[in-house]
Amino acid sequence: MPKKVDPEARRHEVAEAVFRVTRRDGLEHASLRNVAAEAGLAVGSVRHYFEGQTDIMIFAMRHFVDRVGARLLEHVRDRPGPGASADRHVAAFEAALAELLPLDAERREETEVWLAFTVSARTREELRPYAERLYDQTRELVHKVLTAAERTGVLRDGVDADTETERLYALVDGLALHSVLQPGRLDAEGLRAALRRHLDEIMPRAAGR
Amino acid sequence: MPKKVDPEARRHEVAEAVFRVTRRDGLEHASLRNVAAEAGLAVGSVRHYFEGQTDIMIFAMRHFVDRVGARLLEHVRDRPGPGASADRHVAAFEAALAELLPLDAERREETEVWLAFTVSARTREELRPYAERLYDQTRELVHKVLTAAERTGVLRDGVDADTETERLYALVDGLALHSVLQPGRLDAEGLRAALRRHLDEIMPRAAGR
DNA sequence: AAGAATTTAGCACGGTGGTGCTACAAAGGC
DNA sequence: GCCTTTGTAGCACCACCGTGCTAAATTCTT
CATH class of the missing domain: 1.10.10 (Arc Repressor Mutant, subunit A)
Structure with a gap:
């Protein structure tokens, strides 16, 4: 054989x-x-x-979701120890979230694929389970970041991790969407600036403005 | 004839x-x-x-962009007079931005169409001009709201309208995206809450928490 | 060497797509 | 009443798609 x-x-x-x-x-x-x-x-x-063309699509999307999920898990793992400074923690959180933005060629390509598949899944039920898994696991990352921030004490007083999750998640995906659909109007610098602005708001830094 | x-x-x-x-x-x-x-x-x-199938698509998208543009202009027009209270101004800004969210059936349908067309425009150059116009005119609305807020004095100190535009715009589109793709996980209430939370942050209200 | 499982390749069919073209009905101007 | 314009309808063609099916090449086991 x-x-x-x-x-x-x-x-x-x-x-x-x-x-x-x-x-x-x-x-x-x-x-x-x-x-x-x-x-x-x-x-x-x-x-x-x-088995057929549908099978190819399902496999491709599952492969994609698994790959992204694995990559996100990696970046959740390597965070600074408990003794690190608050600013260092915030920087790590920012890095984890930046993983969701099309800041380089690789992640830009990934975002383009993500967009095509998730949008298609709206009208293709055989893809929907994977779109939901992708949504959930990404939301989970954002939520983890926020609860970790809360636990570390870098989250501003009065800011609740659960409430903030959807706002931050929507912001990140909205930025990714805009950047991929209008690359000429929103570059990597703009993405970083918007994310940083948001984090400055909910996780004020000592050194920052 | x-x-x-x-x-x-x-x-x-x-x-x-x-x-x-x-x-x-x-x-x-x-x-x-x-x-x-x-x-x-x-x-x-x-x-x-x-003329052909492509012509149909172009016409449909142009029609869509014009329609949305006209509706947005309407809601920009009717804002409270200069003598109104700060909270009343903020409420008007919130209402204008809510026009961009799929809060009712009509706007949900509109958002579904928007998503399909703008995403498709990424790989169909004949649609791109209209996707760009839609992007620009929507961004313009968000920017108008923020500059108006700045002028009215309801914008928090240290918050710049220009810098905030992309963040708020991305948030709104991100919320719309999530709501349309995962209707079971983000309902109208969640949308409103996230938007309100954001506005509370950059336009603090007297009555609010 | 022989045989069997795996892999590669391709034909042919039915279905759907856009489009060129023609035929005909409807309705106002002369 | 006739003709020209406008609208409606549909055929026929070629292109592309997924898929059932067959055939051949490849390579490991015995």
Whole structure:
């Protein structure tokens, strides 16, 4: 039995091809034929690893959600020790949230894919479970940051972590949305400034203004 | 010459059909055939009023942008007189911004269409000019609200209208995005709460907490 | 070497899409 | 009454899509 290829690796390659086509031409062009061409494979080959086109989409989105989720977990782990200064803690929180913004090429591409898939999931029920998982896990990160801030004592008095979660989460996704849809009007600097402004508001720093 | 029908009115009807199909099945299903069926017309009839399918999309999006723009202008007009109390001014600002949120069925439908079209415009250059106009005119509204707040003196000290524009705009669009994509997790009350919380922060009220 | 499982490749069908083109009905001007 | 303009309708063509199916190449096991 020729096990030259790792089936799961092949599927990942196909998923990556789906992402490239989606970024370049939109999700509606991610047909079996276009994806196969993008991956440098024959249509029949691609079909060997998937049940059908819908299966490809589901796999691609699940792969995406897993990947993003894993990356977010990483950045939650490495935070400063309990003895660190308040400003240092705030900086770590800012870094964790910045992970959700398209500040570099990689995360910009990721954001483009995220947008295409989550929006498509509104009218494609087979994708909705994954869109919901992505929503929940991202919200969870934001919530974790805010509760950690609360626990660390850097959250301003009268500011409640639970209440703030949706506001901060919406802000971050709104910034990501604007940056991806209007790259000429909102660059990385603008993103950083808006996020920093928001954090300055709810987590006042000593050194800051 | 039988001028039974007003051609522009017919085009508007077709555009409305495009919106309904888009909301229900997604923009990718807004084909000539589907749209004609949705409008209760024959394909040939629809084609009589448009150059082609692309023309339909362009017209629909332009129509949408114009309509939203007109509605926003209305709500900018009716603000309290210069003698009104500060809290009354803030309430008017909040009402203007609430116009951008999917708080009722009509604006929810509008938001769904907005999302489908603006996202699609990222990879469809013929739609991009209208997406940019929509972005600009909405941003303009947010900016107007903030400068008016600054002029009225209700903006907190140290808060700059220009700097705040992108943050508030992103927050509003982020809320709209979340509410439309995850209707089960963010309802109208949540939207209102987040917006109010933000305004409380940058435009502190006397009566409020 | 032989056989079997895996992988790659492609044909052909039915369905849907946009569009060029034609045919016909309706209605006002001469 | 006739003709021209405007609206309605539909056929036919080609392109693209997903998919059932078949066939061939590849490579490990025995």
